[in-house]
Amino acid sequence: MIRWTLPAALAAGRWALSRRRRRRRRARPVELVPWAVAGAAAGVSASVLAEHRRATLLRGRAVLVTGGSRGLGLRLAREFGSYGASVAVCGRDRDRLDRAVAGLAGRGIRAHGIQCDLADPEQARAMVEEAAERLGGLDVVVNNAGVLRVGPRATMTTADLEEAMAVMFWGPYHVARAAWERLRESQGSLVTITSIGGHLAPPHLWPYACAKAAQVALSEGLAAESLGTGVRVTTVVPGLMRTGSHRAVLFSGAPEREYAWFALCAGLPLLSMSADRAARRVVRATVRGHGYVVLTPAARLGMAAHGLAPGLTQRVSALAGWLLPAVPPEPEERPGTEAAVQGVPGQVLDALTALNEDAARRLNQPARAGSAPPGGGASEPDPGRSA
Ligand SMILES: NC(=O)c1ccc[n+]([C@@H]2O[C@H](COP(=O)([O-])OP(=O)(O)OC[C@H]3O[C@@H](n4cnc5c(N)ncnc54)[C@H](OP(=O)(O)O)[C@@H]3O)[C@@H](O)[C@H]2O)c1
Numbered sequence: 001m002i003r004w005t006l007p008a009a010l011a012a013g014r015w016a017l018s019r020r021r022r023r024r025r026r027a028r029p030v031e032l033v034p035w036a037v038a039g040a041a042a043g044v045s046a047s048v049l050a051e052h053r054r055a056t057l058l059r060g061r062a063v064l065v066t067g068g069s070r071g072l073g074l075r076l077a078r079e080f081g082s083y084g085a086s087v088a089v090c091g092r093d094r095d096r097l098d099r100a101v102a103g104l105a106g107r108g109i110r111a112h113g114i115q116c117d118l119a120d121p122e123q124a125r126a127m128v129e130e131a132a133e134r135l136g137g138l139d140v141v142v143n144n145a146g147v148l149r150v151g152p153r154a155t156m157t158t159a160d161l162e163e164a165m166a167v168m169f170w171g172p173y174h175v176a177r178a179a180w181e182r183l184r185e186s187q188g189s190l191v192t193i194t195s196i197g198g199h200l201a202p203p204h205l206w207p208y209a210c211a212k213a214a215q216v217a218l219s220e221g222l223a224a225e226s227l228g229t230g231v232r233v234t235t236v237v238p239g240l241m242r243t244g245s246h247r248a249v250l251f252s253g254a255p256e257r258e259y260a261w262f263a264l265c266a267g268l269p270l271l272s273m274s275a276d277r278a279a280r281r282v283v284r285a286t287v288r289g290h291g292y293v294v295l296t297p298a299a300r301l302g303m304a305a306h307g308l309a310p311g312l313t314q315r316v317s318a319l320a321g322w323l324l325p326a327v328p329p330e331p332e333e334r335p336g337t338e339a340a341v342q343g344v345p346g347q348v349l350d351a352l353t354a355l356n357e358d359a360a361r362r363l364n365q366p367a368r369a370g371s372a373p374p375g376g377g378a379s380e381p382d383p384g385r386s387a
Pocket of ligand 1 (some may be wrong): 067073240245
């Protein structure tokens with residue numbers, strides 16, 4: 001009798017015990033409400049504290065953003081300024097710069113505009129000096145300025161490559177050299193906005209990819225020797241962002257067709273990130289002293305794929321290049337403001353890229369041929385602030 005009753009009793013006891021435990025574990029939904037409320041309160045408090053910390057750390061600081069006259073640079077200047085920093089922004093176009101500064105001042109930000117061509121080393125150095133003088137020092141320098149030409153490699157000249165290198169490699173190099181000592185004194189930050197294009201070369205962006213690869217090495221090289229200097233070096237790797245820059249891009253070969261694929265990729269919500277979110281991430285990373293920031297999941301995926309299987313990634317790029325417009329018998333060249341697609345396909349493209357068109361209006365980008373010039377976004381809110 002005992003041969004089967006004892007194991008049966010033990011099994012029944014174990015079953016009853018585990019049932020009781022399961023019951024205990026399975027809390028009723030109503031019991032979870034206080035935990036959910038406590039979690040939400042903790043989340044909100046953490047975010048309020050982080051905002052407060054950012055405001056404390058940036059209030060009264062001097063921030064220089066190259067290429068801050070439009071696009072991401074302007075959005076970054078607004079973000080830094082909204083926490084009480086004074087900002088200096090630079091660009092080549094005087095009118096655009098004035099509109100950007102007026103827009104920043106309209107938001108209560110102490111801002112100074114410096115007209116400068118970063119492709120000229122002397123102008124780059126002088127611009128850093130002027131910014132430091134006007135702001136009373138330098139706490140953060142953001143190497144953000146960039147130029148982009150889109151088209152088949154056969155339409156790109158040596159001068160295109162030289163321009164890309166001058167603005168996106170030599171410019172940041174001269175800015176970093178000129179600012180380093182001041183940043184060392186202020187225990188400040190040097191931030192460089194690179195690109196996923198610097199990690200894997202996409203088709204039809206040849207000069208850009210070359211210059212961005214060099215810029216990544218510049219920023220990583222500076223970071224590698226920054227320990228103990230007091231300067232924090234941050235490398236930012238964005239994927240596609242909705243900065244409205246498609247209007248300023250120069251398209252070559254078959255401009256309308258090049259514009260169509262580029263504007264679509266840069267404007268699709270799932271593929272690209274809003275400039276507002278990107279700016280918030282960059283400012284947060286700067287304040288926290290993060291060394292490396294990859295901005296979009298697509299960029300992270302691209303970097304991982306290239307690291308694990310560079311040959312395969314190259315073949316995928318080649319396939320994408322084969323699908324892109326070929327060089328026409330009579331190649332042309334047009335800026336995005338004049339390369340817009342006409343008719344019904346143009347209307348469909350506009351509808352799909354409405355968010356990027358809106359960003360172009362808010363971020364002081366050139367107006368499309370035949371439409372009114374932008375107003376610098378002085379009175380327009382940053383919807384992303386709460387998004
Ligand atoms: N938008 C994207 O999807 C994306 C993706 C990855 C990385 N990025 C990088 O993010 C940064 C900002 O991009 P964005 O889209 O905001 O570009 P953007 O709208 O075209 O703005 C570029 C800025 O750089 C300035 N600039 C260009 N050439 C210059 C020069 N020679 N000297 C001085 N300033 C110059 C421009 O002003 P002027 O024209 O008046 O000189 C403008 O203020 C760039 O480095 C870009 O490569 C952008």
